[in-house]
Amino acid sequence: MQYKYEIIIFWSIEDDCFVAEVPELKGCMADGKTYFEALENVHIVIHEWIETAKEFGRPIPEPKGKLHYA
Secondary structure (H helix, E strand, O other), X not given: OOOOOOOEEEEEOOOOEEEEEOOOOOOOEEEEXXXXXXXXXXXXXXXXXXXXXXXXXXXXXXXXXXXXXX
């Protein structure tokens, strides 16, 4: 399944890896040794985040597309 949530990927000096986070899904993030590994891992975590939310009857935010930051 393809999700349409915004994903932000950045290099973490502290963790020595790429970190991918999904701002619209609180706490949803993954990491990887490469950019593409982090991206692949975060897609797995998005699926798990949504499945867990469904299991507990929690709301699942609709993807808003590009978010704006100040």
